[in-house]
Amino acid sequence: MIVIIDFGSQFNQLIARRVRECRVYCQIEPPSISAAEIRALAPEGIILSGGPSSIYEAGSPRVDAGIFELGIPVLGICYGMQFMIDTLGGRVKKAAKREYGFASLSVTAPSALFNDITGETVTWMSHGDSIEAVPEGFEITASTENTAVAAVANPEKKFYGVQFHPEVEHTVKGRKVIQNFLFDVCACKRSWTMKSFARDAIAQIRESVGDKKVILGLSGGVDSSVTALLIHQAIGANLTCIFVDNGLLRKNEADQLKEKLKRHLSINIRFVNAASQFIDALSGVTDPERKRRIIGKIFMDVFEAEAMKIKDADFLGQGTLYPDIIESRSAFGGPTAVIKSHHNVGGLPEKMKLKLVEPLKYLFKDEVRKLGKTLGLDEDLVWRQPFPGPGLAIRVIGEVTQKRLEVLREVDAVLQEEIRAAGYYRKLWQSFAVLLPIKSVGIMGDGRTYENIVAIRAVTSKDAMTADWAKLPHKLLGKISNRIINEVRGVNRVVYDISSKPPSTIEWE
Numbered sequence: 183m184i185v186i187i188d189f190g191s192q193f194n195q196l197i198a199r200r201v202r203e204c205r206v207y208c209q210i211e212p213p214s215i216s217a218a219e220i221r222a223l224a225p226e227g228i229i230l231s232g233g234p235s236s237i238y239e240a241g242s243p244r245v246d247a248g249i250f251e252l253g254i255p256v257l258g259i260c261y262g263m264q265f266m267i268d269t270l271g272g273r274v275k276k277a278a279k280r281e282y283g284f285a286s287l288s289v290t291a292p293s294a295l296f297n298d299i300t301g302e303t304v305t306w307m308s309h310g311d312s313i314e315a316v317p318e319g320f321e322i323t324a325s326t327e328n329t330a331v332a333a334v335a336n337p338e339k340k341f342y343g344v345q346f347h348p349e350v351e352h353t354v355k356g357r358k359v360i361q362n363f364l365f366d367v368c369a370c371k372r373s374w375t376m377k378s379f380a381r382d383a384i385a386q387i388r389e390s391v392g393d394k395k396v397i398l399g400l401s402g403g404v405d406s407s408v409t410a411l412l413i414h415q416a417i418g419a420n421l422t423c424i425f426v427d428n429g430l431l432r433k434n435e436a437d438q439l440k441e442k443l444k445r446h447l448s449i450n451i452r453f454v455n456a457a458s459q460f461i462d463a464l465s466g467v468t469d470p471e472r473k474r475r476i477i478g479k480i481f482m483d484v485f486e487a488e489a490m491k492i493k494d495a496d497f498l499g500q501g502t503l504y505p506d507i508i509e510s511r512s513a514f515g516g517p518t519a520v521i522k523s524h525h526n527v528g529g530l531p532e533k534m535k536l537k538l539v540e541p542l543k544y545l546f547k548d549e550v551r552k553l554g555k556t557l558g559l560d561e562d563l564v565w566r567q568p569f570p571g572p573g574l575a576i577r578v579i580g581e582v583t584q585k586r587l588e589v590l591r592e593v594d595a596v597l598q599e600e601i602r603a604a605g606y607y608r609k610l611w612q613s614f615a616v617l618l619p620i621k622s623v624g625i626m627g628d629g630r631t632y633e634n635i636v637a638i639r640a641v642t643s644k645d646a647m648t649a650d651w652a653k654l655p656h657k658l659l660g661k662i663s664n665r666i667i668n669e670v671r672g673v674n675r676v677v678y679d680i681s682s683k684p685p686s687t688i689e690w691e
């Protein structure tokens with residue numbers, strides 16, 4: 183395995199992805215981790231990530247210099263390389279010219295990192311500092327027009343550094359550089375598969391839970407379903423799942439999910455219908471954050487009341503994913519702005535004093551889907567698009583009433599049908615409809631109409647942190663619009679949302 187030290191670069195998750203694509207397991211750790219803690223993890227190699235700081239600035243992030251005494255190979259990327267050079271006695275200075283974007287790299291000396299890479303190759307750079315002098319034992323192995331020291335190597339200690347970003351697609355031989363580090367320098371083996379992950383995760387759950395009981399909130403989404411399967415394979419009947427129907431699901435979804443979950447997960451599931459509680463509490467509420475708070479609170483109350491009926495439960499299972507963990511832990515300890523309160527992270531009923539079991543916390547979404555497939559989860563559940571905990575309440579803009587929910591459900595059902603029929607369901611991160619709180623004038627037959635507007639939102643994304651609006655074919659959009667206006671009473675206009683995230687978000691509220 184590889185430990186990646188997070189110095190705050192926006193590309194950290196990409197480094198992790200690249201390593202895992204090579205079937206080598208890796209973990210991202212904050213700079214506060216000690217050398218002893220790293221030694222305990224017994225990694226084959228350490229990657230120091232890039233970051234936005236300058237190494238000579240006060241307060242720039244540093245990791246325990248003891249990591250260079252562990253006898254473990256190190257690859258420093260951008261800021262990571264500058265940190266290594268600075269710590270080991272070299273000199274880093276503000277560059278005469280900032281380098282941002284493409285740069286042609288010349289490999290000037292042989293290095294294990296550049297095995298099978300010779301001459302000139304296109305790389306991607308983003309730095310304002312440069313290395314002026316390298317420490318003893320290091321040699322310069324590559325340069326660019328603006329950067330004399332674009333790569334360094336200390337083959338004896340197996341320390342390597344690159345000023346460019348090998349993890350981004352723009353660096354043409356980037357994958358090769360990472361592979362060279364993993365296999366030629368660190369002697370890693372390509373042994374990390376979802377099967378091996380599942381085996382380890384099941385063993386770990388067994389060890390930490392023992393013969394105690396686990397409760398899990400099941401939403402029917404891929405994350406909680408896979409979590410349930412893993413925990414169930416580990417402890418069998420000692421797992422109880424709770425599914426809360428909040429009345430804010432899509433058309434027929436509660437019943438379909440119920441049936442699917444029962445059929446495909448031979449797991450102990452308690453279904454709780456709390457729809458009226460949620461809808462009543464939302465009456466008259468239009469503020470998005472208030473909606474979220476109300477739904478979060480009722481969910482907790484209902485969940486807790488049901489969980490209390492399960493005797494001797496010590497653990498709460500959660501389908502937390504890796505991006506949630508990385509996002510909630512800023513490298514510099516600074517609070518990240520709360521854009522929307524997501525009630526599924528950190529919303530554990532405190533007085534229940536349950537310990538957490540989060541077997542997916544080191545996985546990315548696409549890896550969770552692979553794991554689901556490996557564990558034999560029903561294809562439909564594996565490929566379900568994400569659906570927010572507050573459900574349709576944050577897609578009915580303005581007041582949430584049964585009537586407006588009904589309109590949205592019908593619209594959304596048409597949309598889903600068309601998206602699936604056109605083969606787009608799996609290609610999109612999400613596709614859904616939003617009911618707007620304004621009406622517009624239209625004409626139907628010979629008469630004037632004054633009805634609702636719905637917006638269609640379809641996005642592509644890897645992890646929901648950024649997203650692009652989907653370039654759906656005009657013909658498909660036309661068909662969706664026609665069908666909605668013709669088939670759903672109360673809607674006379676359909677618009678398509680062409681905003682990306684950022685600056686917009688995926689959901690409207």
Ligand code: XMP
Nearest residue numbers: 524525526568569570571572646687688689
């Ligand atoms: P935004 O709208 O913030 O959404 O771009 C990012 C992703 O998160 C989903 N989402 C939620 N999921 N509880 C959830 O479980 C929530 O409160 C929540 N709010 C947004 C959203 O659907 C998208 O996939």
